[in-house]
Amino acid sequence: MYIDTHTHMISRTTDDYEAMAAAGVVACIEPAFWLGQPRTNVGSYIDYLSTIVGWERFRAGQFGLRHYCTIGLNSKEANDEELAEAVMEILPRFALKEGVVAIGEIGYDEQTALEDRYFRQQLDLAKQLEMPVMIHTPHRDKKRGTTRSMDVVEEHGLDPSWVVVDHNNEETVREVLDRGFWAGFSIYPGTKMGNERMMEIVRRYGPERIIVDSACDWGVSDPLAVPKTAELMRRGGISEEAIRTVTYGNALAAYGRGGQMKEADWLDPPPIDQRTLYMGNSVLRGGQEPRIRPARRRDGDLHIE
Amino acid sequence: MPRPIDLMTSWLRAQLAPDAWSWLATQRERLEGGSASGREFNLAVSLVPRRLGKADLVLDGAALAEADRARPGWDPRGWSVDQAGRLVLLLAGGGTGRVFAERLRQLLVTADIAETIAFHRGLPLYPDPELVEPRAREGVRSAMQPVFEAVAHRNPYPAEYFVEDAWNQMVVKALFIGSTLAPIQGLDRRANQALARMLCDYARERRAAGRPVSPELWRCVGPHANDAALEDLAVALDSADPAERDAAAAALATCDRPRARALLERTMAR
Numbered sequence: 064m065y066i067d068t069h070t071h072m073i074s075r076t077t078d079d080y081e082a083m084a085a086a087g088v089v090a091c092i093e094p095a096f097w098l099g100q101p102r103t104n105v106g107s108y109i110d111y112l113s114t115i116v117g118w119e120r121f122r123a124g125q126f127g128l129r130h131y132c133t134i135g136l137n138s139k140e141a142n143d144e145e146l147a148e149a150v151m152e153i154l155p156r157f158a159l160k161e162g163v164v165a166i167g168e169i170g171y172d173e174q175t176a177l178e179d180r181y182f183r184q185q186l187d188l189a190k191q192l193e194m195p196v197m198i199h200t201p202h203r204d205k206k207r208g209t210t211r212s213m214d215v216v217e218e219h220g221l222d223p224s225w226v227v228v229d230h231n232n233e234e235t236v237r238e239v240l241d242r243g244f245w246a247g248f249s250i251y252p253g254t255k256m257g258n259e260r261m262m263e264i265v266r267r268y269g270p271e272r273i274i275v276d277s278a279c280d281w282g283v284s285d286p287l288a289v290p291k292t293a294e295l296m297r298r299g300g301i302s303e304e305a306i307r308t309v310t311y312g313n314a315l316a317a318y319g320r321g322g323q324m325k326e327a328d329w330l331d332p333p334p335i336d337q338r339t340l341y342m343g344n345s346v347l348r349g350g351q352e353p354r355i356r357p358a359r360r361r362d363g364d365l366h367i368e
Numbered sequence: 369m370p371r372p373i374d375l376m377t378s379w380l381r382a383q384l385a386p387d388a389w390s391w392l393a394t395q396r397e398r399l400e401g402g403s404a405s406g407r408e409f410n411l412a413v414s415l416v417p418r419r420l421g422k423a424d425l426v427l428d429g430a431a432l433a434e435a436d437r438a439r440p441g442w443d444p445r446g447w448s449v450d451q452a453g454r455l456v457l458l459l460a461g462g463g464t465g466r467v468f469a470e471r472l473r474q475l476l477v478t479a480d481i482a483e484t485i486a487f488h489r490g491l492p493l494y495p496d497p498e499l500v501e502p503r504a505r506e507g508v509r510s511a512m513q514p515v516f517e518a519v520a521h522r523n524p525y526p527a528e529y530f531v532e533d534a535w536n537q538m539v540v541k542a543l544f545i546g547s548t549l550a551p552i553q554g555l556d557r558r559a560n561q562a563l564a565r566m567l568c569d570y571a572r573e574r575r576a577a578g579r580p581v582s583p584e585l586w587r588c589v590g591p592h593a594n595d596a597a598l599e600d601l602a603v604a605l606d607s608a609d610p611a612e613r614d615a616a617a618a619a620l621a622t623c624d625r626p627r628a629r630a631l632l633e634r635t636m637a638r
């Protein structure tokens with residue numbers, strides 16, 4: 064049973080949902096981010112946020128996955144001041160929606176003054192609404208950007224145990240853990256973490272406050288990164304308890320703090336589907352472990368009915 | 369005669385824990401007083417499930433009868449406390465006329481699914497209901513079945529306010545998305561010739577694809593069956609599915625044309 068805390072499912076297909084459910088992913092979190100294509104007005108931002116609190120949540124439910132999201136203005140689009148001002152106006156209307164588990168993903172991209180301004184404003188919003196925070200650490204000048212992100216969080220008086228610093232690597236992990244933050248690792252081919260490296264990090268630092276995610280999106284990425292990494296760690300002799308901690312337990316502890324994500328959501332869903340929108344996995348009822356089905360092969364059957 | 373908002377308030381009072389109830393009562397009073405800002409209104413509506421929980425609303429037969437007296441056709445079976453709580457606050461702070469209609473529109477622009485369902489279930493309770501018809505039409509356009517059903521099922525609004533084209537689209541869509549017709553209020557009263565034709569076309573399309581047809585379909589066809597529809601019903605009478613045979617017979621019984629009688633008699637004779 065796995066939780067993937069970083070998935071941009073609006074870019075993924077139904078095959079991905081089926082494969083994730085079959086591999087044991089019970090819940091995923093969709094952080095608000097940019098679309099690859101910059102948005103030109105607040106209207107398209109509203110529709111995007113509505114999509115991740117609404118349609119995508121519904122879509123995931125059809126495949127037996129619980130879908131949650133984070134709400135925020137991302138660092139790239141924070142550099143468009145007119146857009147950013149308008150988005151900051153409407154963010155409070157989305158932050159308290161059902162299934163919104165954190166403010167995020169926020170932080171720095173190029174580390175500009177505008178990025179800094181809106182990062183700080185959103186940290187204040189999270190503090191006011193008593194919500195966890197998901198921090199996106201920059202691709203470029205990463206180590207300094209990560210340190211700076213944590214400095215600003217502390218400056219704004221947030222408790223590090225409410226804040227996940229994501230996209231870590233070997234160079235950032237030590238400081239993030241030492242300062243009491245959650246450390247997310249995105250298993251993303253080519254750019255972020257590889258899962259052999261991930262296994263070494265778990266060996267070296269232990270499972271405490273470490274979270275493995277996929278960050279799967281519209282790029283070459285893998286929605287099965289979490290179950291695959293778990294299997295790799297299993298074969299590499301990491302204990303079952305440690306695997307569960309970094310692929311499930313820590314995710315639930317960190318993002319469950321705001322009260323919007325509970326284990327009962329997938330282990331013991333209420334019976335009226337019309338309200339819960341959850342068409343999956345009746346075998347989960349009553350607190351059982353989910354039954355893991357073999358993934359449907361994508362090329363095995365030519366018939367479409 | 370108590371108003372729907374007062375009925376919902378009394379049901380919630382009986383069911384909620386004291387602190388949850390007192391939060392709701394305070395919010396209602398503040399919103400009715402008119403002093404709350406737009407932001408405060410939005411936050412209060414958003415906070416409802418966090419404050420009240422999402423338990424089923426417990427209603428006995430007497431409560432359901434009261435609901436139907438207060439607003440004929442109002443059927444709150446299957447509602448939850450957060451849905452009722454949201455509607456209490458919307459009715460308390462929403463105003464009337466165009467102000468209400470615009471407020472509802474704005475709420476739906478940023479609503480999550482649970483809110484969207486609650487606001488559509490509330491359609492029969494709103495002031496100046498004809499002004500919110502575009503919202504009801506959006507609801508049945510939704511690709512999310514629970515949102516569609518919040519308008520279409522156990523709700524008197526569509527039968528009262530939808531023009532024929534909109535009504536027909538809703539009924540055919542219910543079948544198309546695998547929903548059901550029985551919970552649609554006014555189904556027999558609003559049956560019409562155009563709908564009967566659309567449903568027969570749909571049934572033929574399904575048969576051509578080798579896909580099953582919901583037996584419920586024939587109920588709206590019987591009273592308005594033309595020659596072609598009667599032949600469709602004749603095929604349904606010979607269906608391998610007993611439910612479809614029964615449904616076709618029941619539909620033919622509502623048609624007073626001689627061919628319908630003949631088909632029925634043939635069936636009886638078997």
